[in-house]
Amino acid sequence: MASSSSSSSARGELEKMGIDQLKALKEQADLEVNLLQDSLNNIRTANARLESAAGALNDLSLRPQGKKMLVPLTASLYVPGTLDEADKVLVDIGTGYFIEKTMEDGKDYCQRKINLLKSNYEQLFEVLAKKKSVADEAGMVLQSKVRQLQAATTS
């Protein structure tokens, strides 16, 4: 009940505007929707990277010390090596700082970041949904007004 009355009052506002204003508003809203969509995609990508990092950590923690492995020196050059200590990991926390953490803390860090990104994603999604509905409403009112104008000029 509350949402329909608020959307109808927004509709009233939109109806009062001229066609040019409506067009500008719809373009503005569409731009914002695109920006928000891009941000959402960025968050999803970052989340995927964090999840794969957490998976790699889990995998690493299962390996015993001294296990033979191949170490990448460049994108196409690997050299044989042995796994030293799987208990300490270096975590990139941003702005060029790295901290040494235990495997447990490293996994915890990944989990914390994943949770943070998830909540950001949800908040942003809500904002996007609202902007999208504004853009759609503006588009519909614009179309009906244009049709009215055409009907008036042809008759």
Add this chain to the structure above:
Amino acid sequence: MISPKSRKNHQLRKKYTIQLGENELVLKELDLLEDDANVYKLIGPVLVKQDLAEANANVRKRIEYISAELKRIDATLQDNEGQQNSKREAMMKLQQRLQSIQAGKAKA
């Protein structure tokens, strides 16, 4: 009506806001560490061991600097907006005067 100057200011403001967020995240992580934990900073291609206290101080200083810059830019943006508004008002007044003069001429 966004002038190129204010667009640059907006972009700068965005950059500073992002940097501020990143630095605050770093500070939070550093605070979670034990006092004897190892901290490294990436300087070019080299990872250099840093003192935790020093890293904390550096990040805090950066946060202070960025916050001050943000405040400065916000003040500039507000200033510009105020100037734009007053110019717009003056323009509208001139337009109204022009319209009334033209109407007066048409009648006479």
